[in-house]
Amino acid sequence: MESELNREEAATVKPIRCIVKLGGAAITCKNELEKINEEDLVTVCSQLRLAMMSGSLSDEVLSLDWSKRHGGSVTVPVVEDFTDQLVSGSNNFVVVHGAGSFGHFQASKSGVHKGGLNQPLVKAGFVATRISVTSLNLEIVRALAREGIPSIGMSPFSCGWSTCKRKIDSADVTMITKAINSGFVPVLHGDAVLDSSLDCTILSGDVIISHLAAQMKPEFVVFLTDVLGVYDRPPSEPDAVLLREIAVREDGSWSVTTPVLQGTSKEVEITVAAHDTTGGMATKISEAAMIARQGVDVYIVKAATSHSITALSGRLKDDIPEDWLGTVIRFVR
Amino acid sequence: MESELNREEAATVKPIRCIVKLGGAAITCKNELEKINEEDLVTVCSQLRLAMMSGSLSDEVLSLDWSKRHGGSVTVPVVEDFTDQLVSGSNNFVVVHGAGSFGHFQASKSGVHKGGLNQPLVKAGFVATRISVTSLNLEIVRALAREGIPSIGMSPFSCGWSTCKRKIDSADVTMITKAINSGFVPVLHGDAVLDSSLDCTILSGDVIISHLAAQMKPEFVVFLTDVLGVYDRPPSEPDAVLLREIAVREDGSWSVTTPVLQGTSKEVEITVAAHDTTGGMATKISEAAMIARQGVDVYIVKAATSHSITALSGRLKDDIPEDWLGTVIRFVR
Numbered sequence A, B: 001m002e003s004e005l006n007r008e009e010a011a012t013v014k015p016i017r018c019i020v021k022l023g024g025a026a027i028t029c030k031n032e033l034e035k036i037n038e039e040d041l042v043t044v045c046s047q048l049r050l051a052m053m054s055g056s057l058s059d060e061v062l063s064l065d066w067s068k069r070h071g072g073s074v075t076v077p078v079v080e081d082f083t084d085q086l087v088s089g090s091n092n093f094v095v096v097h098g099a100g101s102f103g104h105f106q107a108s109k110s111g112v113h114k115g116g117l118n119q120p121l122v123k124a125g126f127v128a129t130r131i132s133v134t135s136l137n138l139e140i141v142r143a144l145a146r147e148g149i150p151s152i153g154m155s156p157f158s159c160g161w162s163t164c165k166r167k168i169d170s171a172d173v174t175m176i177t178k179a180i181n182s183g184f185v186p187v188l189h190g191d192a193v194l195d196s197s198l199d200c201t202i203l204s205g206d207v208i209i210s211h212l213a214a215q216m217k218p219e220f221v222v223f224l225t226d227v228l229g230v231y232d233r234p235p236s237e238p239d240a241v242l243l244r245e246i247a248v249r250e251d252g253s254w255s256v257t258t259p260v261l262q263g264t265s266k267e268v269e270i271t272v273a274a275h276d277t278t279g280g281m282a283t284k285i286s287e288a289a290m291i292a293r294q295g296v297d298v299y300i301v302k303a304a305t306s307h308s309i310t311a312l313s314g315r316l317k318d319d320i321p322e323d324w325l326g327t328v329i330r331f332v333r
Helices: A002-010 A038-053 A104-110 A120-146 A175-180 A203-217 A263-276 A283-294 A306-313 B002-012 B038-053 B104-110 B120-144 B173-180 B203-214 B262-278 B280-294 B306-313
Strands: A020-023 A093-097 A151-153 A163-164 A169-170 A186-189 A191-195 A200-204 A220-225 A247-250 A254-258 A298-303 A327-331 B018-022 B095-096 B150-152 B162-163 B166-172 B185-189 B191-195 B201-204 B220-223 B245-248 B252-257 B297-304 B327-331
Touching: A020 A038, A020 A203, A038 A093, A038 A120, A038 A306, A093 A120, A093 A169, A093 A203, A104 A120, A120 A151, A120 A186, A120 A191, A120 A200, A120 A263, A120 B120, A120 B150, A151 B120, A163 B173, A169 A203, A186 A203, A203 A283, A220 A283, A220 B297, A254 A283, A283 A327, A283 B191, A298 A306, B018 B038, B018 B203, B038 B120, B038 B306, B095 B120, B095 B203, B104 B120, B120 B150, B120 B185, B120 B191, B120 B201, B150 B220, B173 B185, B185 B203, B203 B220, B203 B280, B220 B280, B245 B280, B252 B280, B262 B297, B280 B297, B280 B327
Parallel strands: A020 A093, A020 A220, A093 A186, A151 A186, A163 A191, A220 A298, A247 A327, B018 B095, B018 B220, B095 B185, B150 B185, B162 B191, B220 B297, B245 B327
Antiparallel strands: A163 A169, A191 A200, A247 A254, A298 A327, B162 B166, B191 B201, B245 B252, B297 B327
């Protein structure tokens, strides 16, 4: 029944240009509980504005956040200013963000990801986790709105998304599609959700991106992170090499094509090493490979840099400049 | 298709004890933009806790809000405390709140209720309104969670609710039902939504309550407001009389049964007067009458009083004490 709905909607949906992931590590301060990296978030939102407007709008930014800020006052808009300056819906984006220093504490303290809502601690942690991640979602929606982006917060839980054994079970994109068709930019997030087998679990932003990409077939997907891209070992190690291009084959297997690595055995070794040690990057490559396999280019890039604005602009589809730093993951026939 | 789903769900849904509306005027400061009436909100949440637990839990309140408060720190929970003290799901509640001094400014400034998303001001106002009402929703979810209530914020927009010519068009309660079945207390709110005829409009908390009551058939519905109940004229007028009982008939018509008013013509006059002058009360009575017609008792009562805790406890079903102040609206055969 769900797929019928989706097919119906698919006929009328506006094409999606980009699904962008705001990595938790990029927009929050990793080592401080529930602290947003305000400076980088402002830059990220401003870059998104540029990417969405494609240079067709005036420079003047009209904030769509008319609410009080902590200890501050309400920005009273001048009604007459709202003529045609809004960020247009021609470049349709969907934003998904991770949790970073929001939600993780609450989830890990209670074991929400393991399920078992009959345990009071898990149930409490579910509530606490959702409060934390929806707080972050609201702040990100507001930061985007202050850049004139018509952002709309949409929690996967409220959208009716659920899992079975931690895999997406029900994830109707109808409402997200409707929001896009109405000219809005949906902002989703990693969330605590119901699981038909475990009672509940955590649905990560990366899995959401993968599902949305499969359903919506965007032109490209951008992961904004806190490092330049994917490395062959933890980027903190002195000899870490940035992997510039990863090719994904029909069967889902992938290999590094740039830089050229010495010998096949070495290549495999790197693949394994990446899985074992880079914490999080393995999942990211696997999910990215799944997306790329469908013909959707994936760019993993450091947030709030000149490289991220290049990736968000979509220019990498035609040509990857020599001085661009980041990881491109794409399908090769 | 939706009704099929609903029928399917209805078979397994736990009975709902009460749907409670937290009136915007009761939980926010009417005359100050985006200001919560903290004192009354704490009392309201504490009364809800008592009503939900039916005296079966310990007095110790374990907060389920583990997030930072403005300028404050995180309440780190003691894991061992979470044994069986959580507010149980035996008395299932759904909470719906109004906007009060949140959202109204943004909505009225831009004319969101009139629709027309092709106008930049309306689109901007839609985003601004949702930011404001979801901010309030988060604060209410947190206030409930601090009283140990497993509250889950659910925005009607994200739940996929939409209207056609301002009337509810699509409003699937499946996810709300699932949340309740998992032991949570869904917290909905008046929201900006998409409208298939006008592009967008405002869906009020009162209309949401009416729809939920029809779908979920709770034992009773409580409206918490900032006055004692429904009066025959604006309660600020010196001669205003509190209407204690209103009887609703099969055809939806209603009349005041207590206090006994002199003559039938007088009764009708009051009915009309209430529609004309009490601003908001007319809609409230009409919506309440619609609910009562289905055999669901409706209590309109002042929030954070001894009268509200009596109403929330469900004791009024059997007997209305002499000293109870409020308005009971119910079906008479």
